[in-house]
Amino acid sequence: MTIIRRYWIHVVLILASITFVGPFIWMFLTSLKTYEETIQVPIVWLPEQIQWVNYQIVNEKFPFLTLYFNTVAVVLATVVLQLLIASLAAFAFARLQFPGKNALFIIMLSLLMVPGQIFLIPQFQIIGVRFNLIDTLTALVVPNVFSVFGVFLLRQFFAAIPQELEDAAKIDGCSSLRIYWQIMMPLVTPGLVALGILTMISSWKELLWPLIVNQSIDKMPLSAGLANLIGEHTTYHEQVMAGAVISVLPMIIIFAFFQRKFVESIAQTGIKG
Amino acid sequence: MFKKLSAAFLALALTIVMGPVTPTAAAEKEITLALWDEVQKPIIQQSIDKFNVKFKGKYKATIAQTPWGEFWTKLDATMPTNKTPDVTWMNVFLPKYANGKVLEDLTPYIKKDKALKMSAYVPGRVAAFNYKNAQYALPKGMDAxxxxxxxxxxxxxxxxxxxxxxxxxxxxxxxxxxxxxxxxxxxxxxxxxxxxxxxxxxxxxxxxxxxxxxxxxxxxxxxxxxxxxxxxxxxxxxxxxxxxxxxxxxxxxxxxxxxxxxxxxxxxxxxxxxxxxxxxxxxxxxxxxxxxxxxxxxxxxxSVAGGLGYAMAKNSQNKAGAWELIKFITSQQSMTNEALNGIEFPARADSQGAYARGFQNIDPSVILAATKTAVPYPHNGxxxxxxxxxxxxxxxxxxxxxxxxxxxxxxxxxxxxxxxxxx
CATH class of the missing domain: 3.40.190.10 (Periplasmic binding protein-like II)
Structure with missing residues (x-):
């Protein structure tokens, strides 16, 4: 590789990293400004005096610890239950023979073609009113444990497993459930990790549903709590950004630790969240 | 070890999320007030606190804040059900909700309530919430x-x-x-x-x-x-x-x-x-x-002027309490507090004087004068x-x-x- 080519690659990479890191730095810098500095024209890049007080203000406005806890609990529960349910369905669609299988699968896939907002009001009527789950963390988990996309994704992984493995297990007397759990699940781990990560990200940043179904701030995840800082006429951008910094910190830390897995899993599926 | 710990943690998260909802003591009837403005919320909370003291043992009001961007979607989802907020902020969108029959007509309440003087509110703002001869909200403030x-x-x-x-x-x-x-x-x-x-x-x-x-x-x-x-x-x-x-x-x-x-x-x-x-x-x-x-x-x-009002949900499970709350938060006491804190120019004449006291750096008399000649903001809901x-x-x-x-x-x-x- 010539030196010039290597040089260009680096220029491109540096530009790309600035594009990706830029918003984070901007968020952090804005969180340290005064309100007036955030709306100045032309843009004020650096705060004249660092305003750590913004962090104190949002911290007083929101029970961040509770919001964190809610988010983590909801995300974990959603991920675990979704992986379990989606993998069971995917296993059935990929490996079991039953009448109407393909028709059923196509009907299910058709749900993917409809924008999720359409389900909002019926979903509220079922989960909020019928099941009486308004203002509970359960209401945030239940609608997301069923994922058509997850079933679709995992089905491809299950389908790719050689038939011989299943046959061998059958000869040894395995039931379908045992084949699913002991033979197949370990083999689809990359798929499970990919789906788990995608679900985690989408569940972490979910906004509209928590705002619709829940009311008290101590039953909200971080995303919905932060949205409350956005006013109709005036938004204190510095407070929103301080809150955003606080809420993305754990994600950044998790990413730093599991970076390799993230990249691997996305490379495996070719899908990004 | 790590596996066991994470399994235990997971189990804990699941139990908390899926655990039974603990019922609250139901001696006081709960009233929910839906609003969107983060800036106004702390001041309105002061009025709510006073309301809760006044009606202790009878009603307990809480604010449910939803940001402007999602507020109306939430209202659309909740108002037709019995899980609706009891009282909500209302603006020029009133006709949509009145036509949708999810708002309580307040006219009979006003007629029955001898202590309530509708003349205290600016007539233009009362008219703004009157739709097809039914009064659907009591006015909060007005702008210019x-x-x-x-x-x-x-x-x-x-x-x-x-x-x-x-x-x-x-x-x-x-x-x-x-x-x-x-x-x-x-x-x-x-x-x-x-x-x-x-x-x-x-x-x-x-x-x-x-x-x-x-x-x-x-x-x-x-x-x-x-x-x-x-x-x-x-x-x-x-x-x-x-x-x-x-x-x-x-x-x-x-x-x-x-x-x-x-x-x-x-x-x-x-x-x-x-x-x-x-x-x-x-x-x-x-x-x-x-x-x-x-x-x-x-x-x-x-100038054209809009302004908010407080409306009651037809599906409210506690209409008597909701009516008390609407009266309380549009009372002279509550509106004067909002005016003093500069968050609202009140739609009641007897609270407007306090608005000027909230300003030291700009001349509020100009705003006051602008509201006097203002006409309703042109919107049909x-x-x-x-x-x-x-x-x-x-x-x-x-x-x-x-x-x-x-x-x-x-x-x-x-x-x-x-x-x-x-x-």
Whole structure:
């Protein structure tokens, strides 16, 4: 590789990293400004005096610890239950023979073609009113444990497993459930990790549903709590950004630790969240 | 070890999330108040706290805040069910919810309640929440549009401040004078005038002042495409094209109020909802902000005014408590507190005096005077019917399409929708 080519690659990479890191730095810098500095024209890049007080203000406005806890609990529960349910369905669609299988699968896939907002009001009527789950963390988990996309994704992984493995297990007397759990699940781990990560990200940043179904701030995840800082006429951008910094910190830390897995899993599926 | 720990943690998370809902002691009946504004919430909470003390053992009210962007979606989802908020903020969208039969008609409550004096509220605001002879909300506050100017910029260029009772001729003269001097000084990022492209603090006022209303008071017609309406848009475009107002490209990128507070615009048309921002800005604190009524158009200088009200959900499970809450938060005591804290210009006369006391840096008497002559904000509660005309106005200001044809086709589309609605 010539030196010039290597040089260009680096220029491109540096530009790309600035594009990706830029918003984070901007968020952090804005969180340290005064309100007036955030709306100045032309843009004020650096705060004249660092305003750590913004962090104190949002911290007083929101029970961040509770919001964190809610988010983590909801995300974990959603991920675990979704992986379990989606993998069971995917296993059935990929490996079991039953009448109407393909028709059923196509009907299910058709749900993917409809924008999720359409389900909002019926979903509220079922989960909020019928099941009486308004203002509970359960209401945030239940609608997301069923994922058509997850079933679709995992089905491809299950389908790719050689038939011989299943046959061998059958000869040894395995039931379908045992084949699913002991033979197949370990083999689809990359798929499970990919789906788990995608679900985690989408569940972490979910906004509209928590705002619709829940009311008290101590039953909200971080995303919905932060949205409350956005006013109709005036938004204190510095407070929103301080809150955003606080809420993305754990994600950044998790990413730093599991970076390799993230990249691997996305490379495996070719899908990004 | 790690596996066991994470399994235990997972189990804990699942139990907490899926665990049974612990019932609260139900001695007090709960009342929920839905609102969207983060800035107003802490002050309204003070009134709610007093309400809860007064009705201790009987009712307990809580605020359910949902940001503006999701507020109406949530209302649409919850109001038809028995999980609706009992009391909600209401604005010009009232007809939609009244037609949807999810709001309680408050007329019988008002008639029965001998202690409630409806005359305490500004009549225009009471009328704004009266739909097909039913009163659906008690008014909270009202707003108005006025002009703010940056004295420092005027002084720098040696131009006299706008005077009370000015008109568009003097607006043209003053802004022309500023434009010339700014150009001579090479100040390319300074503008004599800035305005919001949003209709409420700008075009809706100009149209009414010229007698070419965006929407007539009876909400059946738009006069925007009349020769006078076209002339009104033309005078705004002229301001842009002669350097007297920031160009469309700037106004579509940056809020006029941000330009003004940054010291980049000498004059802005601004709504009273921004009064607090003006008061606490650094140019405000330096006593550099002057306020004056809007310049007189062909007919008058009246501003359009909106305002919120408190409505009750038809599906509320506790209507008696909801009614008590509505009365309490629109009472003289509660509204005076909101006025003192500068979050609202009250829609009750006996609380309005307190508003002035909330300001030290800008002159609230101008805002007060603007509310006296204000006319209702032109809206029929059906955003979809007004969108074609709103889009046409934005397109006309961008000057990417010819003015008269653009406005005419937008107005025709809106008029057709209005006619369908009023059949």
């Amino acid at each position: 549009v006025f002009v703010a100017y940056n004295k420092a910029i005027f002084d720098k260029y040696g131009v006299a401040y706008p005077r009370a009772n000015w008109d568009w001729t003097s607006l043209n003269a003053i802004s022309g004078n500023l434009a010339r001097k700014m150009k001579a000084a090479g100040a390319t990022s300074e503008y004599p005038i800035a305005m919001e492209l949003d209709l409420q603090p700008s075009s809706a006022n100009f149209l009414h002042q010229d007698g070419a209303d965006f929407l007539t008071l009876d909400k059946t017609k738009t006069l925007a495409a009349t020769p006078q309406g076209i002339a009104t848009f033309q005078k705004v475009i002229d301001l842009m094209n002669t350097g007297r107002m920031a160009p469309y490209t700037v106004l579509s990128e940056t809020k006029a109020s941000d330009l003004f507070i940054s010291g980049k615009a000498a004059i802005i048309f601004v709504g009273s909802w921004k009064a607090r921002v003006l008061e606490t800005s650094s140019i405000g604190k330096a006593k550099q902000i002057g306020l004056v009524q809007m310049p007189k158009g062909k007919l008058n200088n009246y 059906n955003p979809a019917s007004l969108t074609p005309l709103q889009n046409a106005i934005a397109l006309a200001y961008s000057q990417k399409a010819p003015l008269a044809e653009t406005i005419k086709s937008g107005a025709e589309a809106t008029q057709k929708l209005l006619d369908d609605l009023n059949k």
